[in-house]
Amino acid sequence: MTDPLNNRGRKWFEALTGSDGKVEGNPGSLMVAEATLGGEKAVFVGVAPDANARFPRTGHTEVGLEEGWYGTKNLRAVIEADKNGPKRPIITVCDSKSQAYGRREELFGIHVAAAAIIAAYADARAAGHPVIALIVGRCVSGSFLALAGQASRMIAFDDPEVLIHAMYKDAAARITKRSVAELDKLGETIVPMAYDIGSFNKLGGLHKLLKIADPDTPAPASLEQVKATLIEAIADARKSPRNLDARLESDGAKAFRKASLKVRQMMTEQWAAC
Amino acid sequence: MTFEITLSDEVLALSARRSYIELNARARALQLLDDGTFHELLGPFDRVESPWLPMQGIVTQSDDGCVVAKGKIDGQPAVVIAMEGKFQGGSIGEVCGMKMAEAFRLARLDNEKGIPTRAVLSLESGGVRLQEANMGELVIAEIYAEMVALRKHTPLIVVITGPTGCFGGMSLAAGLASYVVMTRQARLSMNGPEVIELEAGKDEFVAADKPFVWSVNGGAQRFATDFADVLLEDDADAVTQAVTELFRKGQPAQLRTDKYELFIKRLKFLDPAKQWVAEDIRNAWKAVAK
Numbered sequence: 001m002t003d004p005l006n007n008r009g010r011k012w013f014e015a016l017t018g019s020d021g022k023v024e025g026n027p028g029s030l031m032v033a034e035a036t037l038g039g040e041k042a043v044f045v046g047v048a049p050d051a052n053a054r055f056p057r058t059g060h061t062e063v064g065l066e067e068g069w070y071g072t073k074n075l076r077a078v079i080e081a082d083k084n085g086p087k088r089p090i091i092t093v094c095d096s097k098s099q100a101y102g103r104r105e106e107l108f109g110i111h112v113a114a115a116a117i118i119a120a121y122a123d124a125r126a127a128g129h130p131v132i133a134l135i136v137g138r139c140v141s142g143s144f145l146a147l148a149g150q151a152s153r154m155i156a157f158d159d160p161e162v163l164i165h166a167m168y169k170d171a172a173a174r175i176t177k178r179s180v181a182e183l184d185k186l187g188e189t190i191v192p193m194a195y196d197i198g199s200f201n202k203l204g205g206l207h208k209l210l211k212i213a214d215p216d217t218p219a220p221a222s223l224e225q226v227k228a229t230l231i232e233a234i235a236d237a238r239k240s241p242r243n244l245d246a247r248l249e250s251d252g253a254k255a256f257r258k259a260s261l262k263v264r265q266m267m268t269e270q271w272a273a274c
Numbered sequence: 275m276t277f278e279i280t281l282s283d284e285v286l287a288l289s290a291r292r293s294y295i296e297l298n299a300r301a302r303a304l305q306l307l308d309d310g311t312f313h314e315l316l317g318p319f320d321r322v323e324s325p326w327l328p329m330q331g332i333v334t335q336s337d338d339g340c341v342v343a344k345g346k347i348d349g350q351p352a353v354v355i356a357m358e359g360k361f362q363g364g365s366i367g368e369v370c371g372m373k374m375a376e377a378f379r380l381a382r383l384d385n386e387k388g389i390p391t392r393a394v395l396s397l398e399s400g401g402v403r404l405q406e407a408n409m410g411e412l413v414i415a416e417i418y419a420e421m422v423a424l425r426k427h428t429p430l431i432v433v434i435t436g437p438t439g440c441f442g443g444m445s446l447a448a449g450l451a452s453y454v455v456m457t458r459q460a461r462l463s464m465n466g467p468e469v470i471e472l473e474a475g476k477d478e479f480v481a482a483d484k485p486f487v488w489s490v491n492g493g494a495q496r497f498a499t500d501f502a503d504v505l506l507e508d509d510a511d512a513v514t515q516a517v518t519e520l521f522r523k524g525q526p527a528q529l530r531t532d533k534y535e536l537f538i539k540r541l542k543f544l545d546p547a548k549q550w551v552a553e554d555i556r557n558a559w560k561a562v563a564k
Binding site for chain 1: 313315316320322324325326329330342344368369372373376377380402404405406407408409410411412413414415416418419422423443445446447448449450462463464465469470472473474478479490491499501529530531532533534535537538540541544546547549550551552554555
């Protein structure tokens with residue numbers, strides 16, 4: 001059994017940066033470190049398990065109030081520091097089970113904490129920082145939106161434990177009044193409902209689906225493979241517009257997001273006509 | 275024999291008031307735009323519907339639950355996006371989500387061209403449409419990207435009146451807004467009460483306890499703790515007036531999502547070891563002012 005405190009996100013963060021990501025003043029669940037990548041400095045950010053989490057509904061890689069607000073503060077500091085110079089790439093290492101579900105969280109406005117880190121990633125991208133999401137494990141619901149959604153390029157490990165979805169299967173079954181077996185059946189024909197990363201990749205959101213020898217162990221060869229993929233994605237992002245259009249212009253989108261493309265085309269025409 | 279009934283001014287005012295909550299999405303867009311300026315984009319006759327719902331035997335709606343209308347507010351170019359809570363709980367699927375993202379994108383492009391177009395998002399939403407799950411996640415990320423880009427040019431106003439309220443992915447859209455307008459009836463929170471109770475148990479959240487739920491995420495609490503900028507009665511003309519006044523006011527001094535120093539101060543002030551009630555948050559906000 002793997003150590004829950006030493007999850008994939010932490011392992012890959014540490015392998016990529018040579019640091020545990022701890023920064024004075026940050027909560028223990030937030031990893032932030034600068035490391036060299038492809039001959040330049042890059043900033044790595046991640047949410048880690050934290051046995052000493054202040055908030056009882058966090059600590060198992062959830063995006064909660066502290067992760068949102070301190071994450072925002074750290075990202076804003078990067079944007080500010082690079083304001084007049086070269087923009088360091090920002091790598092968001094994603095292995096986060098979900099947002100935090102709790103009363104304190106709602107009272108304190110977790111919707112703004114999550115919006116704040118989203119805005120920080122989006123502003124970083126718009127300012128010229130290549131933002132690359134490296135999805136090594138779970139990235140579900142609010143954690144996908146908060147940590148990966150605004151990335152210039154998203155890279156995911158091609159592995160059964162990698163999960164991007166709107167909601168975990170058991171909860172989604174309850175809410176939609178279906179059985180888990182029915183959901184599985186629907187996922188076979190309705191691609192956006194499927195739970196495997198291969199199906200997610202079909203929608204065109206990912207820049208790359210990366211097959212790693214052992215996703216739980218950042219062995220030297222795998223580490224080099226990941227670094228090379230990140231470096232390529234950074235270069236690709238730098239020569240493209242600073243928006244999310246790469247997703248919509250992908251072959252996957254052409255096949256599976258025909259309705260999205262139709263909306264864009266028709267809205268653009270109708271907007272111009274009135 | 276006739277009876278004469280005398281009504282107080284208060285009662286007369288109430289009976290003259292038109293509800294915003296009872297308006298459907300299209301009527302809300304009409305209500306917010308100046309008379310005679312409403313021009314719907316990708317309307318029901320364009321028949322761009324969800325491609326995913328029929329595959330699951332679910333009836334589609336020809337606007338996919340989202341009305342986008344271009345027009346004017348207070349004489350200035352504007353776009354209104356209104357979600358229809360009665361269709362699939364105002365959930366965000368591919369088509370309605372994309373309509374929203376495109377409305378923001380086109381408004382931003384106009385702003386960049388020197389046409390100062392403002393945007394209002396009238397929300398009724400339970401969050402992502404689970405029948406289009408990952409498509410919804412992708413589209414919602416694209417909505418956020420466009421909101422962050424647009425709010426640099428113009429105030430972006432979110433209106434939440436209920437009855438559905440605003441949850442999940444769209445609560446974060448409210449978080450990104452320049453201004454949030456709410457009624458007492460409206461609720462705004464990231465996770466729905468049932469989901470929290472399911473995940474964390476009844477000690478954490480009692481979804482069936484309505485006064486408790488509203489004490490956490492209702493309009494009055496959200497306004498008292500600065501998550502909403504305006505608290506209104508359910509009055510259609512008052513909503514229009516509030517939106518107009520906020521646009522006249524211009525950009526807020528600081529966006530909510532930029533207030534990380536303040537929120538971190540508050541986080542340090544509150545003790546997370548104990549369970550909180552609505553009053554704790556109101557007190558903390560008073561104690562840690564600016």
